[in-house]
Amino acid sequence: MNSRERFLAVLAGEMPDRVPIVPVVDGFFAPKVIGRANDDCFADGACLAEALTAAQLKFAYDGAVAEMGLGPDPNVLGCPVEIEGNDVPLVVETIVGGREDLEKLAMPDPWAGGKMEPVQRLVEAAAGGYAVLGSVRSPFEYAATVRGLIEFMTDFYRDPGLVRDLIEAVRPATMAVGRAFIKAGVDALVVKDSFASSSMISPEHYREFAFPSGREAIAELAEEIPVILHICRNSMPILKDMARTGAAALEIDSPVDLAAAKSAVGGKVALKGNIDAVSVIEKGGIAAVEAAVKAAIGAAGKGGGFILSSGDSIPLSAPEENIAALVEYGRKYGSY
Template identity: 70%
Template sequence: MNSRERFFSVLAGEIPDRVPVIPVVDGYFAPKIIGRDNDECFLDRICQAEALAASLARFGYDGVIAEMGLGDEPNVLGCPVEVEGNDVPLVVETLIGGREDIGKLKIPADSSAVATGGKLEPVRWLVEAVGAGQVVLGSVRSPFEYAATVRGLYDFMTDFYRDPELVRDLVTACIPATLAVGKALIETGVDALVIKDSFASSSMISPDHYREFAWPAEVQVIGELGGLAPVVLHICRNSMPILEDMAKTGAAVLEIDSPVDLAAAKAAVGSRVVLKGNIDAAAVIGKGSLDDVEAAVRYAMSAAKAGGGFILSSGDSIPNTAPENNLTALVEAGKKYGKY
């Protein structure tokens, strides 16, 4: 069974030869695999794709997460982005000062509007480079996350009480952006989409706010995009209080982070949706020993492997500072303890 067959057998509800291993390796970690800094790959999109492909080949996991350039995704709506050294890219200027600015957003009308300026080049490059037996996941922000990006996270979070209608209107305005980017990624040939909705986490907003402001937009975009490609819904940090809601979005896979008890998640929604997770990216992969990584993988397998419907992953993006040996240990332990 190759990686692609393994991945799709899990999505089809079948038991593969072993649990697929698809850690969240993205532009924050991968550049160092080819000896580059993140800011170099920020400026050079193909550098980022090369780094992701090199990391996939080096560590031997089952799928790669393809993104537009590090700065391109926020820039879809016109937000300028900067990155220093190996830091994460930061939006340096937000676009929404108030309701009157919503109409000024440069919402892409369709997928063709996303492809301008070479934004999709790293995704195309990656789809061609990794070959037919591998899985390529295209990553896109949710409407809620786009809304937070264009408003600025601090102001966005205060809007929940100051002006909740602004939150609602902004999220609604950003729905076409997620749809356009998602469709553009699918048109490049990715196998599935990861819709990132990190700010909808119960570590950020209450479950009630999630249900009122983030969930309806998730349902809408997953409803449209899910018919074109399977959707992985990523909500990092604590998503346990909203796991039932996430399972009702129509997503094929829920990507959950380390604060969620994997056994409890499996018991709650594991019969209805595939779970992907949830080794602690910062504490275990980033700072733990090789033994810590192996122990975490063994626990994850004991919690979620039985009956299928499980993909081993880090709970969130692997940090730039993570030892490369820890990623090797994750993949090896995943292959060893993930056999059916």
């Protein structure tokens, strides 16, 4: 069983030979591996493809995540984005001031300007030996980004109709980007729904606004490819809803108790997570990584259905030896 097969086996509900290891090594961290600055790679998909390929080769985990600037909609439906130094790309201006702007939204053309070439390059480099995951914003996340998080969440009470209409208006973007990744040959999609976290909005609002559009998009994409739903920070109160979206796996973050999550939804979906990217991988030592990996596999590894991962993107300043340790101990403790 190679890395890709191991990863896909879990998403198909089958038993792998060991727990697959797919940490979220994306544009935050990967450029460092090839000695490049983040801003080089955020602005240049070829650089990021090279970085992600090199990082996988170096640490030999089971899957690479195409994310952050690499892909069909780096400017988020036309929002001006600022890239400086090692900062992540920032959307510095939102483009939806109100209902009248919904018509002005320009859906991304994923294949224009060679934007998908780096993704194809990453898929070619993987050559079926390890998995490649494409990262897509959910309709809810797109909507929050183009409206601006504050205005968007203020609208929940001020103008809930606008929230629903905006989410509906941007849903084609999620679908277009998802389908472009599928056409480029990725093995799975990660639908990112970070703002739907129960650390930010109530479970009731999740069910009212984020869940319906997320479920529609995921169910449709899942007809073609396995989908992983990512919601960071606390997602425990909405875990059962997330499991009803049609996702094959849920990517959960460190605040969620893995054993409780496994018990709540383990019979229905796989879980991917949830080593703390900051306190363990960035700031902990190798012993802390080992303890966290052992505990995570102990809590969720039994009977399959588990992919070992960081709970969220690994920060730039994380020591390389901690990522190496994550993989090493994942193998040590993850054998079935």
